Amino acid sequence: MKITNAYINVTSPGRNFLTLKIETDAGIYGLGDGTLNGRELAVASYLSDHLIPCLIGRDPFQTEDIWQYFYRGAYWRRGPVTMAAIGAIDLALWDIKGKALNTPVYNLLGGRSREGVMVYAHANGKDIDRALEDVAHHKELGYKAIRVQSGFSGLSTVYGVPKGSGRYEPAERGLPSEQDWATEPYLRHVPVLFARVREEFGEELHLLHDCHHRLTPIEAGRLGKELEPFHLFWIEDPTPAELQDSFRIIREHTTTPIAVGEVFNSIWDAHDLIRNQWIDYLRMTLTHGGGITALKKAADFAALYHVRTGFHGATDLSPVCMAAALHFDVAIHNFGIQEHMPHADETDAVFPHHYFFKDGYMFPGDAPGLGVDLDEKLAEKYPYQRAYLPVSRKLDGTLTDW
Ligand code: CS2
Numbered sequence: 458m459k460i461t462n463a464y465i466n467v468t469s470p471g472r473n474f475l476t477l478k479i480e481t482d483a484g485i486y487g488l489g490d491g492t493l494n495g496r497e498l499a500v501a502s503y504l505s506d507h508l509i510p511c512l513i514g515r516d517p518f519q520t521e522d523i524w525q526y527f528y529r530g531a532y533w534r535r536g537p538v539t540m541a542a543i544g545a546i547d548l549a550l551w552d553i554k555g556k557a558l559n560t561p562v563y564n565l566l567g568g569r570s571r572e573g574v575m576v577y578a579h580a581n582g583k584d585i586d587r588a589l590e591d592v593a594h595h596k597e598l599g600y601k602a603i604r605v606q607s608g609f610s611g612l613s614t615v616y617g618v619p620k621g622s623g624r625y626e627p628a629e630r631g632l633p634s635e636q637d638w639a640t641e642p643y644l645r646h647v648p649v650l651f652a653r654v655r656e657e658f659g660e661e662l663h664l665l666h667d668c669h670h671r672l673t674p675i676e677a678g679r680l681g682k683e684l685e686p687f688h689l690f691w692i693e694d695p696t697p698a699e700l701q702d703s704f705r706i707i708r709e710h711t712t713t714p715i716a717v718g719e720v721f722n723s724i725w726d727a728h729d730l731i732r733n734q735w736i737d738y739l740r741m742t743l744t745h746g747g748g749i750t751a752l753k754k755a756a757d758f759a760a761l762y763h764v765r766t767g768f769h770g771a772t773d774l775s776p777v778c779m780a781a782a783l784h785f786d787v788a789i790h791n792f793g794i795q796e797h798m799p800h801a802d803e804t805d806a807v808f809p810h811h812y813f814f815k816d817g818y819m820f821p822g823d824a825p826g827l828g829v830d831l832d833e834k835l836a837e838k839y840p841y842q843r844a845y846l847p848v849s850r851k852l853d854g855t856l857t858d859w
């Protein structure tokens with residue numbers, strides 16, 4: 458089998474997505490998600506102008522050699538744009554492989570290790586009472602695990618809480634908005650929030666919280682310790698992870714489990730975190746981490762150190778990435794949990810798929826390949842509109858981590 462053509466599709470059904478389609482001389486095609494929220498066109502150019510010309514004529518079954526060709530062959534290694542482009546190619550090739558062998562991709566990764574994949578939902582509110590209402594709503598929908606974020610007095614906008622009544626969408630059209638941040642009221646607020654959630658819903662519900670890179674290591678240690686009575690499933694991105702050694706400090710102060718990695722694009726971003734057991738869950742996702750070929754190696758390495766997966770699954774990863782994640786999640790042994798932010802209806806219409814949600818779990822479906830498609834005609838109705846993630850400033854105006 459040979460690759461005969463490949464092209465990108467940029468569409469915006471509810472939000473921007475970049476999809477790669479690879480066609481073969483067997484009439485089989487594969488899809489890959491290359492979406493990099495706020496930088497989609499950089500990945501589009503990296504694919505169209507640099508990688509696709511080198512793809513034509515290759516054997517799509519050679520997932521390992523093609524991965525190495527684009528990783529080592531580029532000379533300039535790693536980075537979110539490069540690895541999202543390689544991730545898109547890799548997902549499309551695994552899609553082709555599954556279709557050609559007439560089997561779901563999970564069968565190429567060891568087969569099903571479990572029936573369904575436990576997922577977690579996002580519950581949020583502008584204050585604790587609203588957040589509790591949203592927890593109740595998602596519990597009603599059947600979720601066994603819920604991430605809880607809420608606003609608190611002193612800040613006009615808070616990460617993870619929609620500004621208006623609409624859905625929380627991590628990207629806004631137009632230039633980046635600026636949001637305020639203040640650590641001290643946040644650190645006072647979060648333990649109160651989770652005391653209320655546990656009081657209202659008891660101990661059974663898995664609770665998660667995203668600190669979104671905003672604390673110093675010792676602040677994260679303090680928060681983790683103060684949350685210990687509420688037995689969280691994890692605190693996420695407690696501190697920026699460029700200095701992996703920061704997590705040693707957090708670990709010395711708390712037993713609250715730690716998840717990190719949605720902004721990672723290489724196992725080298727997590728190497729020390731894993732081998733020192735400074736984290737409990739790796740959040741790297743297939744698109745941004747270089748695809749199934751890369752993440753299978755990362756997950757197997759993590760398994761040696763009791764680290765499980767907890768893939769990123771926000772709406773800025775397309776249904777192609779979600780489908781691939783569910784095939785991966787259902788197969789690997791050290792699966793932890795999968796993030797699930799349901800896409801907008803128009804997104805699901807552009808990306809028809811076999812995966813489905815039922816009673817707190819998701820199932821990849823049994824279609825050959827990844828079990829997701831792209832309705833290119835419908836996609837044309839949603840032209841790309843540049844959008845950005847917000848930036849964040851402390852109350853004194855200092856730019857900080859959003
Ligand atoms: C968040 C994301 O889902 C999460 O855990 O951190 O919503 C993140 O803010 C966006 O994916 C950024 O594009």
Ligand code: MG
Nearest residue numbers: 667693694719
């Ligand atoms: Mg996050």
